[in-house]
Amino acid sequence: MKNTEKNLLDEALARNTLDQIPEPKSDAKEIVGLTKSSGRTTGYQLSDGSTVSKEEGVAMAKAGDIKGVGIAHRKDTEYLKSLPDESENNNLGNLPSVSG
Numbered sequence: 001m002k003n004t005e006k007n008l009l010d011e012a013l014a015r016n017t018l019d020q021i022p023e024p025k026s027d028a029k030e031i032v033g034l035t036k037s038s039g040r041t042t043g044y045q046l047s048d049g050s051t052v053s054k055e056e057g058v059a060m061a062k063a064g065d066i067k068g069v070g071i072a073h074r075k076d077t078e079y080l081k082s083l084p085d086e087s088e089n090n091n092l093g094n095l096p097s098v099s100g
Contacts, residue, residue, distance in 0.1 A: 018070035018081060020062070028067035031057070031080070033098035044080070045098045054079055 033045035044057045044066075052060065058078045060066045069080040069092070082091045 018072050018083075019078070021070040021083065022061050022064055024067035025064040028065055029060075030068055031066060031092060031095065033096050034092065035099070036097045041079075041092075044092075051098070 029046040029048055031044045032047050034041045035043040035045065035051055041054065043051055043053045045051045046066070055078075057066060057080055058071055061069050061071060061080055066080070068083055070083055071078055072081045073079070080092065082093075088094060
């Protein structure tokens with residue numbers, strides 16, 4: 001399998017773990033940082049400097065107000081995941097922690 005084919009397959013598999021991939025609006029914000037408490041993500045810092053809780057972030061993404069993310073769930077809790085692409089630098093887990 002060629003490297004390009006493997007990357008496309010990996011991306012397709014990663015997208016299948018998402019429950020929903022909302023269509024972002026043209027003015028959608030990006031997540032630029034994570035707010036954390038005791039090492040767990042509690043919210044997101046957006047490209048306009050505002051911070052929102054995880055729940056608010058999910059609602060905003062569903063409404064198309066955050067781009068580059070999909071919605072997944074663990075048990076009964078929904079959360080945001082980065083859409084797979086060629087770069088790991090923009091994955092949510094690689095973003096800096098910020099104070100909320």
